[in-house]
Amino acid sequence: MYGMRAQDNAPATHFRSDRMCRVNGELYFSTRENTLEGPFENPEAAAREIEAYVARMQLLGAGR
Numbered sequence: 001m002y003g004m005r006a007q008d009n010a011p012a013t014h015f016r017s018d019r020m021c022r023v024n025g026e027l028y029f030s031t032r033e034n035t036l037e038g039p040f041e042n043p044e045a046a047a048r049e050i051e052a053y054v055a056r057m058q059l060l061g062a063g064r
Helices: 043-062
Strands: 020-023 026-030 036-040
Antiparallel strands (some): 020 026
8 A cells, every 4th residue: 555644754655464363362453553443253343343443533634
């Protein structure tokens, strides 16, 4: 993924990574803000929440 975040000073290349992980058998996802979100019952539920999380972050960013 190529792009620049609003707070970045210079163009940079950003790479997607697998943000889902298991902690003590429970499914979570990590964020750029260095938080661990979850637990989720299955990967599909986690994927839905990732989409919702990204949408919330974009709305918060649009209000700046």
